[in-house]
Amino acid sequence: MIAMLFLGFSAGLPFLLVFSTLNARLADVGVETATIGFFSWLGITYSIKVFWAPVVDRLKLPVLNRLFGKRRSWILLAQAGIATGLYLMAAVDPLSAPETLALCGLLVAFSSATQDVAIDAYRIEIAEERLQAALAATYIFGYRLALLVAGAGALYLAEFWSWQVSYQVMAALVGVGVLTVLVAREPEVNHFAAAEDIAEKVQEEAARRGHLPPRLAKLAGWFYAAVAGPFVDFFRRYKELAIVILVLVAVYRISDIAMGVMANPFYLDFMGFSKTQVADVTKVFGFFMTILGSMVGGVLVVRYGVRRILLAGAIMTAATNLLFVVLAQYPPDIKLLALVVSADNLSGGIANVALIAWLSSMTSASFTATQYALFSSLMTLPGKFLGGFSGIVVADFGYAQFFLVAGVMGVPAILLVLYIMRHGARLDALAPVKTSS
16 A cells, blocks of 8 residues: 555656646746647547557566566656656757657656556556555555645746756656655566467467468467457456446546536636635645545445445435536535535545446456556546537536536446446456466
């Protein structure tokens, strides 16, 4: 758990440094708005990490793998890329060399997404299923703490010193994750059992039917096991339930993500709260409520089981959107805002921990990185896509109706969790066993 706390910090640190903090830096030095918009494309790397996750699953890094093991070697390589990219970003002038800054940002974003893949796999493999919720809770705490450092902390450094110093300090803080990897132990699981079985079958078929030379047949087997193996394994294990699982992953956070797009405009434009009030309640106070929700969720999952808390999280997430409907009916009241934000962040923390723990329990040790990367991509993409239409709904119908729609969007997740609970015994029987090496 201590290792996951610091690895969570390592995962969260680069995120804002290629998003909102970078946007603030660009705007501060006078970069054109259109150019700033193009920098948002750096975030695409986090949504497509599933495409290179098979490499993280199957490829042994020379030298590093022998010294640190499969998961830690990939995390270290990714951290080296993050630190290098941030240090280079500190030295580049955004006005005279925006293309160079974008390339350095791409190195940070790509390395950060790769680190996420490796850390997720490490978290799943380092402990048994019943501890996954607790590991997720400490990981989220470290991640959120890093967001504060890379957000407010970086802005403070830039204000009192310079953006160059700010990004240099952030690059140095990558050392927190590096030290953690050096101290932590490598998970003792068999990464290759299922993958090698698939690779051998494909190799035999390729040599027999395709008349390929042995080396090419072996390469074909390796490639098929790396790319198709994770999906073949998942669908072969869960059969028709695999589709239900993937749909549930896709819709579970739709209500939460879609609502979040219009939250700040609602607070500032519609309700009339000041920027300071919104920051105090939603960022500072909300941060602690999210952490509390994560800790509570971790305890509840251990006590009552992951699927029950998954259901509770889905219900709470949808219900808290209805609280925003109530909030829209009253004049601005900072206490009422704090109450609603508390309920929203608390329920979000509980739901997120339950979802992470549940998804972690369904990944195979042979394809941990790829299968979880698939889940994590599905978690956010539908919500982000539908969230793009949120402004149209608000413009045509108003905030109260928008929050009502967002709440209703949580109903499919509730129904699907109930369906999954009905097949709980079968899912338990199909759950992969993470065997020791």
